[in-house]
Amino acid sequence: MKNTVLTMQKQKEQGDKISMLTAYDYSTAKLMDQAGINSLLVGDSLGMVMLGYEDTLSVTMEDMIHHSRAVANGAQNALVVTDLPFMSYHISIPDAVANAGRLIKEGHAAAVKLEGGEAFSETIQAITRASIPVMGHIGLTPQSIHAFGGFKVQGKTIEAAQKILQDALAVEKAGAFAIVLEAIPADLAALITKKLTIPTIGIGAGNQTDGQVLVYQDMLGMYGEMQPKFVKRYADLGAEMNSAIQHYKTEIQQEQFPAAEHTFSIAPEIIAALEKGIKH
Ligand code: KIV
Numbered sequence: 001m002k003n004t005v006l007t008m009q010k011q012k013e014q015g016d017k018i019s020m021l022t023a024y025d026y027s028t029a030k031l032m033d034q035a036g037i038n039s040l041l042v043g044d045s046l047g048m049v050m051l052g053y054e055d056t057l058s059v060t061m062e063d064m065i066h067h068s069r070a071v072a073n074g075a076q077n078a079l080v081v082t083d084l085p086f087m088s089y090h091i092s093i094p095d096a097v098a099n100a101g102r103l104i105k106e107g108h109a110a111a112v113k114l115e116g117g118e119a120f121s122e123t124i125q126a127i128t129r130a131s132i133p134v135m136g137h138i139g140l141t142p143q144s145i146h147a148f149g150g151f152k153v154q155g156k157t158i159e160a161a162q163k164i165l166q167d168a169l170a171v172e173k174a175g176a177f178a179i180v181l182e183a184i185p186a187d188l189a190a191l192i193t194k195k196l197t198i199p200t201i202g203i204g205a206g207n208q209t210d211g212q213v214l215v216y217q218d219m220l221g222m223y224g225e226m227q228p229k230f231v232k233r234y235a236d237l238g239a240e241m242n243s244a245i246q247h248y249k250t251e252i253q254q255e256q257f258p259a260a261e262h263t264f265s266i267a268p269e270i271i272a273a274l275e276k277g278i279k280h
Helices: 005-016 027-036 059-075 093-105 117-127 141-149 158-175 186-196 239-253 266-280
Strands: 016-022 040-041 079-083 109-114 132-139 176-184 200-203 209-214
Touching: 005 016, 005 079, 005 109, 005 239, 027 040, 027 059, 040 209, 059 079, 079 200, 093 109, 093 117, 093 209, 117 132, 117 158, 132 158, 158 186
Parallel strands: 016 040, 016 209, 040 079, 079 109, 109 132, 132 176, 176 200, 200 209
Antiparallel strands: none
């Protein structure tokens, strides 16, 4: 069944937890879709896990459109949500609406996500007015790492927790259909989840949110540069890939690959005739 923003809302109402993973390419998106993941996030984390940058700040609209289109091609049922990258929605509201529109028209996403709370209320309103569903994202918002002084848990003091709650309520009021809560205390995420009518998707926010999202390279053990406390490794594909690649290299060196079953044949007389021809 095709997942839409309405499906996500229904899941919250029925207490059916929402599963979301990041995806950046066709074949991985297809595998996730076939596994029944409800929603695929084309996150600007692609700057780090796909492009090798230190953070997400250099990701461009072109990067997002390119990867979003590939994911949309692989997602038959999952709801594709694509991130608005840093500075694509900060300069002006018309700019934000135009860039959100590009993610839908050119990136084939079904919704967009942007980082920020109350300060982005008008931007969220304007994008939703253009009939583009918006997912909010508050708490640790990686596009603000320089302002935060690094990748740090947010909302630990009464003032900070109050601000995050206020941001969540503002994002809902502005018309967002769902909100990501990143790296905040579990009890704060649980409280926000109770207060909001829209679904909350947690990452490092405990298990009382309406759904969960992880960066797939983190949960599959394919990205070693950073290992946040909130990540659970469900597989060690990095080690598996390394071993398979080394095996491939050894078999090339030992002429075990390609074997007969990987090889095309030709009648020996043809080769013999060619050899004769070469001699003359
Ligand atoms: O870019 C991303 O992958 C994200 C998730 C971490 C929520 O925003």
